[in-house]
Amino acid sequence: MPEVNKNIKDVGTGFASFLSPPGPEVIRFTVGQPDFDTPEAIVQSAKDSLDRGETAYTRTQGSEELCSAVTNHLKIHDISIPSEDIVIAPGCKQAVLYAMMATLDPGDEVLLLAPAWPSYDGMLKMIGAVPIHVPVNRENYHPDFEALERAVSDKTKAIMINSPNNPTGAVYEPREVEMLVEFAVKNDLWIIDDMIYATLVWEEYGYTSPSTFDGGKERTITVGGWSKGWAMTGWRLGWIGGPTKVMDAVKKVNASAATHVATFLMPAAVTALSLEKETKEMADSFHKRRDVIHKLLDDLPGINVPKPEGAFYALCDVSGTGMDDVEFATRALKEAKVQLIPGSLMQGGEGLVRISYATSMENIEEGVRRLRSWLSNA
16 A cells, blocks of 8 residues: 655644643633634624625635735734735645745755744644754743754754744844844845734734844745734634745645635635724733733742743743643643643643633633642642
8 A cells, every 4th residue: 555645754733632622620721712702893794705705716815905905914013015925825824834835845954943833843844844943041932042053054944933922922022033034144044934923912022023124024934814813713814925936936835725715704804904993902801811820820839930921822831840741731630620731742842831821811810729729739
């Protein structure tokens, strides 16, 4: 019998083993999606599109109106990409894969700031590229530039940036992003910038695009989407934009892989980018939850947690409890009825657990109360 793709055997399943829905008695700190409904105006726009019969094939890269709306949205972050160089993809995850497929050859190395979202590792392995996990500074989860210098080689082709970051909650300072660009220019690397959490920043300096610095625009592929900031995870809508030669390749990948996203979702995506009140209310809510959960977690015995700066994750060092991260997460589920993600599911995450605070304030307070009670008696 023929064999399956040999690359697949090295691809992990990410957080899947710790994402299985538990019983109703368990507080879940695992799911990385907003606990809000998609704003009604967006839903209504999709319904109206269906009523108009907009269910046939359309422009492969996305409607002209939608691509222009993304271009205008990116200007908020000082990102300048013409609409002709925007492609709408079936989710931000797919857009990241498109960026990798368009820029990497088998054997190329890509630097990941570790611990990194595990899907990056899996995608690279699927296409025959090589993920190189470079540890970040543990005290704040920001880049360790000496470690990056040690990790780069003549096979290095790209660096992946995700700020605000999943799983760490870190938001890189503008000077740090500029230094990452300088590093990429010196080593002639592509920069894949995953800005999916750009609307969820709790620091005054905000999200910073590498394309805004000298040498950054011509090597940065910007990837984002609607899932997190607009509570549209199940809609599977993302965008990718960048230099024309990269986007010409991305258009070929998209045409062969997906043709285009659902036609009737495109007007809804345009509507989403026009909303301000609803997205601000969601962001403000997560900001308040960040303040509460960090204070509560920081008081737990044996736990050290840098203050999250964006997204909706807190990455806790649990080594002070005498348990490794898998034992901690396993026992927390069994004994405290709290579900967490162990960090060792990501290379460089050993001794850490990820907590998502994209849940109600009631769940946050009760979940941490259970952890405190359990740790006090463990």
